Every structure is written in C-alpha cells, then in structure tokens.
Amino acid sequence: MGRRRGRIVGQQRVVPVSLTTIIKSKAFRLGFETAKRGEPWGAEYEKMDVREQWLFERGRMFGIVAPHVKPMTGIQVEPAAIHALSDAFKSRAVI
Numbered sequence: 001m002g003r004r005r006g007r008i009v010g011q012q013r014v015v016p017v018s019l020t021t022i023i024k025s026k027a028f029r030l031g032f033e034t035a036k037r038g039e040p041w042g043a044e045y046e047k048m049d050v051r052e053q054w055l056f057e058r059g060r061m062f063g064i065v066a067p068h069v070k071p072m073t074g075i076q077v078e079p080a081a082i083h084a085l086s087d088a089f090k091s092r093a094v095i
Helices: 019-024 026-036 050-065 079-090
Strands: 007-009 012-014
Touching: 019 026, 019 079, 026 050, 050 079
Parallel strands: none
Antiparallel strands: 007 012
16 A cells, blocks of 8 residues: 555645745646736636645735746746745745
8 A cells, every 4th residue: 555645634635845836836827817917716716626726826825915926937937936935925925
C-alpha cells in the first residue's frame, strides 16, 4: 500500500505546496485576473474541483491585495510575485 502524504486537518488532507506551484496554476492566475478587472466569479469556477477553487480564490485575494504585481512573464514566475504572495500569506491577507 502506498504512503499517503500530508496531514489531516478537519476532514481534508493537507499537502504542502510551493508558492511557485500556486502562482503557476491556471486557476490562481484566472482568479488574479478576474479580481484585477473587478469581475465576479464566472461559470468556469463552478466546473473546478475543490483544489482548483481554492487556488482560484487565493488568486482573487492576491489580485485585490497586490494588483500591481505581475505573477508571471511567459512561463517564468516573477520573483516579486513570490515575495508578495509570501508576505500576503504571512499577514493573512491571503489564506
């Protein structure tokens, strides 16, 4: 039997993930962009699984607290975005 990673918090298994992985996710970037444009959640949100919805919502929070930060250039995550997201998590502006 395979080893399970992460720990159980409430009813969910929690697995550590890097800030780079969060920023690179399509759902995070979509949430970031919709928040910057002041748009509501779209129909695509309802089609996402719970993990993707969390990433989307984190992107929206980040888009509100740091709309001036450019998350990525091409396929490269911007160092300023990593630092800004780290600060947002530490200050609890993004959960």
